[in-house]
Amino acid sequence: MRVKIITDSGSDLLQEILEGYGIDVVPLLVLLDGREYVDGRDIDAKDVYNALREGKMPKTNQATAEAFQQILEPYAKSEQPCLYIGFSSAMSGTFQAGKLVAAQLTEAYPSWECQMIDSLSGSLGQGLLVLRAARMAEQGASLADIAQVVSAKAGHMEHIFTVDDLNHLHRGGRLSKAGAVVGSMLRIKPVLHIRDGIIEPIEKKRGKNKAIKRLVEIMEQRCSGEDQVVAISHADDPEAAETLRQLVEQQLGFKEFVINIVGSVLGCHIGLGGVAVFFESNTPQGQA
DSSP: OEEEEEEEEEGOHHHHHHHHHHHHHOEEEETTTTEEEEBBBBOHHEEEHHHHHHHOOEEEEEOOOOHHHHHHHHHHHOOEEEEESOTTTTSHHHHHHHHHHHHHHHHHHHOOOOHHHHHSOOOHHHHHHHHHHHHHHHHTHHHHHHHHHHHHHHHEEEEEEOOOOOOOHHHHHBBBBBGGTOOOSSEEEEEEEEETTTEEEEEEEEEEHHHHHHHHHHHHHHBBSSSOEEEESSSSHHHHHHHHHHHHHHHOOOOOOEEEOOHHHHHHOOOOOOOOEEEEEESSSOOO
16 A cells, blocks of 8 residues: 655645645644644634734644544554654654554554654654655655655755744744844844754844845755755745745756745744745755
8 A cells, every 4th residue: 555644733734735645634732822722723823823913922732642543543454554754853742642652553553564753853844854755655655765765854854044033932942052143133133943853043144134045045055956845934924935935046946846834833933924944955954
């Protein structure tokens, strides 16, 4: 049987891609106004950003074991091979929850094949790995072959981004060494990346346009150079995403893009106005 690709709602892939490749999504949880919402079912990114505009501070919880059980067990029973590509374990307990459920199901159904891969990523960095896996599965690749490729690529998936306000990352504990880039001066924008699955600052720029241009410069330094899909995400700022896309296309020549809003999970932590570019690098994640 064809390998079933599974991810979680931290991957931020477009619904048309998820449906087109038959990708299953395990939902994380969003906490808002004292209530718990299932991401993608009870709440979406627009709801989160509207709450942020109202001064609210939504939070997230990892996906539950029950959510993993509900998705994985039917495939275990039918012995359909599965590959789960999860949100960075350095930023969420979701991946570990999934591993535990998969291990229990493997004991119950010993003929079932299931691989669990920590993407070391979030948003469309994770999403690009999922898309690569889905395309390989559609072409009939084996579970072992897909897992090998995705595992190798995970350590080379770059996330270069800027945010309008670091406070959300501070509160969520999603930013290490934050003091290195916190600036009190007006219009100072941090440039950040992910290294080993953890958000870290690189430098700061005065003004968003300069920060966006710097994203492209860093991409040029780190990009593998091979023809690849480039992903761009934005925290409810589509104009910034389009500016970034045009710069990447004009200066670096890439043609295939996946562009989407940052979903509820990371939207809770980065706040409004962020923009990011994701791509594969020749060097390990977060290294020039």
